[in-house]
Amino acid sequence: MNRIAGYRPLYPGTQPELLHSPYVSSSKRAPTKPLVRMPFTLSEVTGPSIKPEQVQPKASDLTRQHSGEPIGERIIVSGRVLDENARPMANTLVEIWQANAAGRYHHNVDQHNAPLDPNFTGCGQAVTNERGEYRFVTIRPGEYPWRNHYNAWRAAHIHFSVLGPSFATRLITQMYFPGDQLLPYDPIFNCTADEKARNRLISVFDWETTIPEQALGYRFNLILRGREETPMEEK
Amino acid sequence: MSLQATTWQTVGPFFRIGCHWLNQDNLVGEGVSGERVTIQGRVMDGDGAPVPDAMIEIWQANAQGRYAHPEDTQSKLLEPGFTGYGRIPTDGDGVFRFTTIKPGPVPGPDRKDQAPHILVSVFMRGLLTRLITRIYFPDDPHNATDYVLNLVEPERRSTLIGKRVAGRPGMLEWNVVLQGPDETVFFELGL
Numbered sequence: 001m002n003r004i005a006g007y008r009p010l011y012p013g014t015q016p017e018l019l020h021s022p023y024v025s026s027s028k029r030a031p032t033k034p035l036v037r038m039p040f041t042l043s044e045v046t047g048p049s050i051k052p053e054q055v056q057p058k059a060s061d062l063t064r065q066h067s068g069e070p071i072g073e074r075i076i077v078s079g080r081v082l083d084e085n086a087r088p089m090a091n092t093l094v095e096i097w098q099a100n101a102a103g104r105y106h107h108n109v110d111q112h113n114a115p116l117d118p119n120f121t122g123c124g125q126a127v128t129n130e131r132g133e134y135r136f137v138t139i140r141p142g143e144y145p146w147r148n149h150y151n152a153w154r155a156a157h158i159h160f161s162v163l164g165p166s167f168a169t170r171l172i173t174q175m176y177f178p179g180d181q182l183l184p185y186d187p188i189f190n191c192t193a194d195e196k197a198r199n200r201l202i203s204v205f206d207w208e209t210t211i212p213e214q215a216l217g218y219r220f221n222l223i224l225r226g227r228e229e230t231p232m233e234e235k
Numbered sequence: 236m237s238l239q240a241t242t243w244q245t246v247g248p249f250f251r252i253g254c255h256w257l258n259q260d261n262l263v264g265e266g267v268s269g270e271r272v273t274i275q276g277r278v279m280d281g282d283g284a285p286v287p288d289a290m291i292e293i294w295q296a297n298a299q300g301r302y303a304h305p306e307d308t309q310s311k312l313l314e315p316g317f318t319g320y321g322r323i324p325t326d327g328d329g330v331f332r333f334t335t336i337k338p339g340p341v342p343g344p345d346r347k348d349q350a351p352h353i354l355v356s357v358f359m360r361g362l363l364t365r366l367i368t369r370i371y372f373p374d375d376p377h378n379a380t381d382y383v384l385n386l387v388e389p390e391r392r393s394t395l396i397g398k399r400v401a402g403r404p405g406m407l408e409w410n411v412v413l414q415g416p417d418e419t420v421f422f423e424l425g426l
Contacts, residue, residue: 010425014239015240016363016364026361028280028284032418038386038424049304084237095253097250159253161250167356200241201242201244
C-alpha cells in the first residue's frame, strides 16, 4: 500500500503549552509526562463527518431560536475554514457557543449574577459551503468575571469547534473582538507564546459583511493543519 | 500559499450548551456486525478527583477494519449503520460510558496491521488543547506487535489497554488519568 501522507508540523510557539500556570485550572489537569510522538496512520488521517442535513439552516441564526428577539447588539460572524495550504475545507461542521449580551451562559454551572435572556441560548451550528465559508447571526457576547485570580475577567469571546476532514484536523478555539481592553489581562487568550498566532484569534471588523441598519460584520477565518505532499509509493 | 494553523483554546466550562446536540454514546446502529463492547471509565485530575466537566470523542473503524471515510480505500465492507464517531460527556462523578463494536485491524505504518484500537480526544476546562490517546483491547494477540503501542515505554502501555470487568462480559474499564504515576499516555501526531 501507499505510505500515508501526514500533516505539516505545527509552527513552534503557535499552539498553547499544556501547562500555563496563569490559567490556574491547567495545573491539575495538564499531563506532566511528555506526549509520545507518533506517525500518522490511516486512523488519524480519516475522521468523522456529519451529513449536512443533520444541521438545520436556522441553527446558524442564534437570534431566531426562540419566540422573541434576544437583548443585545446583533452581529454577523462569518469567515472561511481553510487548511495551511489555503485549500477551502468544504462540508465541515462549525459549532459555536457563547455567553449572552450580559456575559452569562445558558448553563447551570454559570452562577454569574447577570441576567439570563429567555430568547438566547447561545449555541449554533453551520456547515461550510464549497468555498469553505460559514456564517452566523448572533449577539455580541458580554465580558464576564471568573475566579481564576482576583478581579479576573474574560475578554468577550465566542467558542468555535471544527471537525475538519480528519481526526488530525480537529480544532477548538475562541474568537475575540478587536479593541477589547481585557485582552492583555486574559490568561486564556495569552496562553500561546507567539504573539502573531495569538492575535489571529481576534476577529476583524468588516464593512462588507455589515448589513445596513441591521448588524455589524466580523470576519474570522479558521485554519486547520495542512497536509504534507503525498509521499511516493514505496518501492 | 502557506498559512499557519489556528491556535487552540480551551473548551472552557460551558461547552455542553454548544456540543450536547451531537452527543452519541451508542455507536452501534441497526444491523451492524461485530463484537459489542461497552467501555466505561472515569476522568481523574492531579488530585485523583473525578472531572465532571470533560468530554471525549471517539473515532474508530468498523468490525471489518474499515473507516467510514473517503481516504480509506480498502475493499473491506462498509456498514451504513456504523459511522465510528461518538461524543460523550462525563457525568457528575467524572464517568463516561459508550457502547460500540470492537474494531477490526487497520493498516499500520510498518505495512503490518495495527492492533484493534479506538482513537480518543479528551476535552475539558483546564486543557488548552485536546489530549489524544487510544484504547486497545485486552489479550489481543496483535497488541504485542502494534507499531504505536511499541512507541510507548512498556510500563506505561497498560494505560492504553481496557480491562475486563469481573462478572460483566462485554464491558471494559478504561480510565483517563491526567497526572501522576498512572498517568495515561497521550500522543502528539507527527514525527
